[in-house]
Structures are given as structure tokens and as C-alpha cells.
Amino acid sequence: MEANQVTNEQEFWAFMAKFAAEREQRDAEREQRDAERDRRHDQLEAQLAKTDAKLNKVAKLFGDMNNNRGAEAEEFFFHSLRKNPKIAGIDFDTVHRNLSGEKGKISDEFDLVLVNGDSLALIEVKTKAHLDLVDKIIDKKIPHLKILFPHFKNYKIYAGIASLVTYPDLIEKVNEKGLFLLTQQGKHLEIINPPLQHW
Numbered sequence: 001m002e003a004n005q006v007t008n009e010q011e012f013w014a015f016m017a018k019f020a021a022e023r024e025q026r027d028a029e030r031e032q033r034d035a036e037r038d039r040r041h042d043q044l045e046a047q048l049a050k051t052d053a054k055l056n057k058v059a060k061l062f063g064d065m066n067n068n069r070g071a072e073a074e075e076f077f078f079h080s081l082r083k084n085p086k087i088a089g090i091d092f093d094t095v096h097r098n099l100s101g102e103k104g105k106i107s108d109e110f111d112l113v114l115v116n117g118d119s120l121a122l123i124e125v126k127t128k129a130h131l132d133l134v135d136k137i138i139d140k141k142i143p144h145l146k147i148l149f150p151h152f153k154n155y156k157i158y159a160g161i162a163s164l165v166t167y168p169d170l171i172e173k174v175n176e177k178g179l180f181l182l183t184q185q186g187k188h189l190e191i192i193n194p195p196l197q198h199w
Contacts, residue, residue, distance in 0.1 A: 074125045077162040077182065078112060080189040081123075085114055087158065087180065088196045092116045101148030108144040112162065119156045119198070120145075123182065128165035134173045137161070142199050156198040166192065 005011075078097050085092040092114035100109040112123040122145055124137055137159050146153055160180035163170065171192055174181045178197030183190055 070125075070127055073127045073162070073164050074111060076164070076184060077123070077125050077189065081112065081114060084189075087114065087121050087160070087182075088191055090116070090119060090121070090158070090196065092119070092121060099149075101144075103148050106144055106147055108141065108148060110141065110145060113145075115152075115155075118154075119158065120152050121158045121160065123160050123162050125162045127163070129161045129163035129170055131169060131173050133161060134170075134177050134179060137179060138177060158196045158198050162189075 074097070078095065081087075081092075082095045085095050093116045094114070096110075096113040096115070098109055098111065099113045101107065110122055111125040112121075114121040114123070122137070122141060124133060124141065126133065142157060142159055145157065158180065160182060161170075161174060162182040164184050166181060166183045171181060175193050180196055181192040183192060
């Protein structure tokens with residue numbers, strides 16, 4: 001029965017009862033849909049939280065693994081150079097590891113620094129060096145070294161990269177910019193591109 005078909009009071013109340021029942025049915029269905037949507041949303045949130053936790057665990061493991069590989073590279077190059085502190089025929093007296101300094105707004109850390117009476121070799125160590133490290137050494141690391149350690153200002157400063165993994169673009173760029181490149185050859189250290197340029 002439609003509203004325009006109501007002809008008396010009894011039909012009116014019957015229509016209103018039917019209308020109320022239909023409305024209650026629609027409200028109940030909507031509440032059920034909302035509850036189902038909320039349940040699915042909560043389920044999805046719980047699944048996302050589990051996925052986030054797993055991703056965080058994987059990221060931590062990967063980060064730890066990367067840090068370990070970086071530490072292994074630094075250990076290898078440090079001990080190799082400490083045992084034989086020579087780069088491209090230049091003998092050095094001491095090998096310093098993680099030399100750091102701070103002056104005003106400038107602070108920096110240098111992975112390996114080899115020193116003799118008038119020369120210094122600044123070496124950044126990576127498992128696999130990226131090309132932008134070459135410019136970073138020239139534009140940032142060498143100037144920072146001179147500012148943070150002014151007693152080296154009259155030294156010949158040689159700069160290079162020690163990388164367990166090398167590739168043609170890296171070799172080409174260090175050659176082009178005048179840096180040296182050290183890598184692992186079996187259990188030994190090898191310099192790929194002598195002679196050296198100094199700053």
C-alpha cells in the first residue's frame with residue numbers, strides 16, 4: 001500500500017506501521033553493513049600492523065647487515081693499510097681511523113687518514129662506493145679536513161676511496177677527478193689508478 005492509497009484511519013495506521021517496519025529493516029541492514037565494514041577495516045588495520053612489524057624487522061635486519069658489511073670493509077682496509085702503510089709508493093707513518101672534528105657549524109668524520117711528515121691520505125671507505133662520493137670528497141671532505149685540522153694545511157693531501165666493489169664508471173670518475181681508488185684483490189689491497197694527485 002502506498003501513501004496515496006490510504007482512505008481511512010485504520011489504513012493510515014497500517015501504512016505507518018509498515019513504513020516504520022521497513023525503516024527499521026533498512027536501519028538494521030545499514031547497521032549490519034556498517035558493522036561489517038568496521039570489522040573489515042579493523043581486520044585490515046591489524047593486517048597492516050603485522051605487515052609493518054615484519055617490514056620493520058626486515059629493514060632492521062637489512063640495516064644491520066649493511067652496517068656489518070660496512071664495518072667489514074673498514075676493518076679490511078684499516079688492517080691492510082696498518083700492516084703496509086703505503087699508497088702508490090708513498091710511505092706513511094701512522095694510520096688513523098674515524099678521525100673526527102668539530103669547529104663552529106662544521107663537523108665531520110674521516111674514515112681513514114694516513115700521515116707522514118709532509119703528506120696525508122684521506123680515504124673514505126665503502127662496501128660499494130657511489131659516484132657522488134667522488135664529488136663529496138672534493139667539495140666537502142677535503143675542505144672540512146683543512147678547516148678542522150689546520151696543522152695539516154701545508155701537507156700534500158691525497159684523497160681516495162676504498163671500495164670492496166668497483167665498477168667502470170667509478171674508476172673513470174676517480175681518474176677524471178684525481179682521486180685514487182683502493183679495492184680488495186683476494187686477501188690483499190690493490191690501488192687501481194696510480195699516480196696520485198694532491199691538493
